[in-house]
Amino acid sequence: MQQAASTNERTASRPRQRRAGWGIALWFLGICLLVYLIGPLVYFFFVLQWPIVPAALSDPEALQALSTSLISATAATILMGLFGIPLGYLLARYSFPGRNLLNIAIYLPLVFPPVVSGILLLVLYGPYGLIGGPLTAAGLEVDDTTVGIILAQIFVAAPFVIVSARSAFEAIDPKLEQVAATLGKGRWSLFWHVSLPLARGGIISGLILAWMRALGEFGATVVMAYHPYTLPVYTYVQLTGIGVPQTLPLALYALVISASVIGLIFILQRAGGGRAWL
Amino acid sequence: MVMTPRQRADIKLQPIDDTPLAEQSHAEMFSVAVRRQLPGFLLDIAFAVHLGLTVFFGPSGAGKSLTLQTLAGLFPADQALIRFGEQVWHDSAKRIFVPAQQRRIGYVPQNYALFPHLTVEQNIAFGITASRIEKRRRVAELLSLMQLSGLERQHPAQLSGGQQQRVALARALAAQPQVLLLDEPFSSLDAPVREALRDELRALQQQVGIPMIMVTHDAQEASALADTMVVINAGRVLQIGSQEAVFRSPRTSAVAHMVGMHTCWQGIVTTLHQQSDGTPASQQMIAIIEVAGLQVYAHVPRHLNMTQGQDIEIGIRTDEVRLYADSPLDNGTLRSRHMSVAMSGVIVREQPQGIIYLATVRLAGGLLISVPVMRREYREQAFAVGSQVTVEMPSDAVHIFESPAGSLAVE
Numbered sequence: 001m002q003q004a005a006s007t008n009e010r011t012a013s014r015p016r017q018r019r020a021g022w023g024i025a026l027w028f029l030g031i032c033l034l035v036y037l038i039g040p041l042v043y044f045f046f047v048l049q050w051p052i053v054p055a056a057l058s059d060p061e062a063l064q065a066l067s068t069s070l071i072s073a074t075a076a077t078i079l080m081g082l083f084g085i086p087l088g089y090l091l092a093r094y095s096f097p098g099r100n101l102l103n104i105a106i107y108l109p110l111v112f113p114p115v116v117s118g119i120l121l122l123v124l125y126g127p128y129g130l131i132g133g134p135l136t137a138a139g140l141e142v143d144d145t146t147v148g149i150i151l152a153q154i155f156v157a158a159p160f161v162i163v164s165a166r167s168a169f170e171a172i173d174p175k176l177e178q179v180a181a182t183l184g185k186g187r188w189s190l191f192w193h194v195s196l197p198l199a200r201g202g203i204i205s206g207l208i209l210a211w212m213r214a215l216g217e218f219g220a221t222v223v224m225a226y227h228p229y230t231l232p233v234y235t236y237v238q239l240t241g242i243g244v245p246q247t248l249p250l251a252l253y254a255l256v257i258s259a260s261v262i263g264l265i266f267i268l269q270r271a272g273g274g275r276a277w278l
Numbered sequence: 279m280v281m282t283p284r285q286r287a288d289i290k291l292q293p294i295d296d297t298p299l300a301e302q303s304h305a306e307m308f309s310v311a312v313r314r315q316l317p318g319f320l321l322d323i324a325f326a327v328h329l330g331l332t333v334f335f336g337p338s339g340a341g342k343s344l345t346l347q348t349l350a351g352l353f354p355a356d357q358a359l360i361r362f363g364e365q366v367w368h369d370s371a372k373r374i375f376v377p378a379q380q381r382r383i384g385y386v387p388q389n390y391a392l393f394p395h396l397t398v399e400q401n402i403a404f405g406i407t408a409s410r411i412e413k414r415r416r417v418a419e420l421l422s423l424m425q426l427s428g429l430e431r432q433h434p435a436q437l438s439g440g441q442q443q444r445v446a447l448a449r450a451l452a453a454q455p456q457v458l459l460l461d462e463p464f465s466s467l468d469a470p471v472r473e474a475l476r477d478e479l480r481a482l483q484q485q486v487g488i489p490m491i492m493v494t495h496d497a498q499e500a501s502a503l504a505d506t507m508v509v510i511n512a513g514r515v516l517q518i519g520s521q522e523a524v525f526r527s528p529r530t531s532a533v534a535h536m537v538g539m540h541t542c543w544q545g546i547v548t549t550l551h552q553q554s555d556g557t558p559a560s561q562q563m564i565a566i567i568e569v570a571g572l573q574v575y576a577h578v579p580r581h582l583n584m585t586q587g588q589d590i591e592i593g594i595r596t597d598e599v600r601l602y603a604d605s606p607l608d609n610g611t612l613r614s615r616h617m618s619v620a621m622s623g624v625i626v627r628e629q630p631q632g633i634i635y636l637a638t639v640r641l642a643g644g645l646l647i648s649v650p651v652m653r654r655e656y657r658e659q660a661f662a663v664g665s666q667v668t669v670e671m672p673s674d675a676v677h678i679f680e681s682p683a684g685s686l687a688v689e
Contacts, residue, residue, distance in 0.1 A: 173391060175387045175389075175391035176391050176393060178347075178350070178352045178378070178385070178387065178391070179385055179387060179391045179449075180393075180404070181351075181352065181377075181378040181379055182350055182351075182352070182378045182379075182381070182383055182384070182385040182450075183404055183405030183449070183450075183453050184379050184380075184382075184405055184407065184453060185379065185404075185405075186379060193404075194393060197395045198393075198394070198395055
């Protein structure tokens with residue numbers, strides 16, 4: 001009896017020790033990365049020269065850059081939604097030759113170095129490009145305009161919209177659309193009343209991600225449209241022109257926007273019944 | 279029994295009516311012929327049924343749901359001729375195809391496919407195209423008909439399986455369809471709920487008077503509900519008929535096994551004789567069939583041609599077979615007056631099944647037969663494994679299949 005009890009103890013304590021080692025490893029490795037990620041953010045508030053902040057933030061050029069960024073990213077997001085959601089639906093619901101290839105191709109802008117993307121865009125849409133040439137001749141320059149910025153942002157951020165819309169549509173039971181059809185609903189009607197509402201969560205998360213990506217876009221934008229300055233380009237210009245201390249206040253803009261977006265997603269998720277969107 | 283493709287091709291399907299399809303009035307008929315080649319599966323279904331409650335019966339993977347979806351216009355066939363009453367829904371030869379939206383059908387898929395983002399009320403109202411007042415009136419009517427009052431503002435996820443099924447039915451009925459197509463409507467429900475809803479569905483069908491086609495793999499469900507059964511397996515229709523006809527007289531041993539007639543024997547026709555009490559209508563062909571050294575009587579169905587010495591396959595309607603504890607008769611004795619045969623055997627297995635016992639008896643020739651015996655009778659006769667019993671098999675218990683081993687001609 002006693003012997004049995006001690007065996008029990010031994011077998012019980014062994015896994016506990018092992019589990020303890022497991023826990024320590026998890027926490028240690030996790031915290032290492034967390035410290036590395038959060039460290040710069042925290043330190044930023046210590047090195048920031050607070051007295052120069054108001055002047056730096058209210059600088060007209062900075063405000064102009066901020067508004068250019070917000071406007072272009074928002075316009076780009078609307079366009080990505082308009083064209084990307086249907087493409088996502090197409091990829092999710094229809095099979096056609098080249099579909100698999102297309103499914104891979106939409107990831108390309110994500111893995112391209114952004115500068116390369118910018119160069120590719122410039123070659124086609126720039127003043128000497130196949131499409132940009134005639135446009136320029138007609139007085140509609142694309143490069144170094146807000147249109148150029150939007151094109152660059154769409155190029156790098158569209159995969160977020162397409163992929164998330166596709167997954168959201170794929171997750172819908174096709175039976176729901178079939179039933180809607182037997183209830184007399186045509187394709188448009190069932191898309192509006194069934195498919196789109198059910199995919200809403202995934203699509204919104206894709207649009208938010210795309211908006212954030214567009215807002216922070218630098219590489220492709222700087223090649224395609226150096227002017228008008230977006231916030232990232234302006235920040236880079238300041239950094240190379242004036243120096244680190246004077247550039248630091250601009251990071252506050254990025255911080256405030258990022259924090260608000262994360263907060264917004266959190267609120268939307270609550271409202272959407274706790275469905276994970278990101 | 280595994281059928282070769284050639285044997286399958288030999289089976290000619292008879293419509294319920296004996297008149298050729300073309301001459302029949304289409305007004306009250308649903309006639310369907312569809313064909314679609316899928317990877318590794320050929321769907322080749324043809325049947326014509328009177329409207330009412332039709333059940334597609336068969337194992338899973340038989341093609342029942344695909345057939346239902348084809349009728350709904352959701353699964354296109356390569357070749358098809360689908361007629362519902364006077365309407366032509368699909369005629370591939372004439373390039374007529376009426377899309378699902380215009381067929382006016384109520385489709386209830388397996389697991390119901392309720393719109394998860396809509397309330398019960400909104401789900402039901404989804405297919406109604408009418409003024410707001412009319413819409414509200416019809417939703418209220420259906421809510422009370424389907425006993426869903428009080429659940430208007432709930433979402434499907436908050437409902438029980440039975441409630442979900444009622445909402446799905448209400449949603450389908452709301453669009454005032456001309457036929458309801460139900461795919462395994464009871465499969466995801468618990469047994470008590472299932473039986474209650476089965477009765478409700480039957481009542482609803484009589485109340486609303488709408489034709490229904492239902493898919494099921496459950497023989498009990500099929501027999502409880504079907505006016506007409508369409509037996510489907512491996513993409514083919516094996517038999518069409520009333521549930522009475524299918525359960526009592528399956529055409530082949532394949533159908534027999536599907537409807538629970540598991541005792542199927544090979545035999546030889548030794549004697550054929552006419553029996554009559556004077557009137558031509560009462561003329562009956564009686565066959566004496568030898569099976570593993572035993573002899574049994576059988577009525578020969580009118581549409582079968584039979585010759586002496588022919589190999590045939592028979593199925594035993596074990597509910598017609600009786601067991602007696604004493605064995606007063608000689609082995610294999612024919613009691614020709616009642617056209618019953620008595621044979622002796624030993625109970626080798628007993629399986630309690632609810633209110634009956636299934637007693638498996640080994641007969642003299644080594645044949646096995648499983649006979650259902652009411653529990654009370656089983657107890658009173660003191661049956662047990664090892665008991666000597668007499669098996670009385672009347673001619674009504676013996677059913678001759680139409681195509682055993684391909685040797686029997688179908689008229």
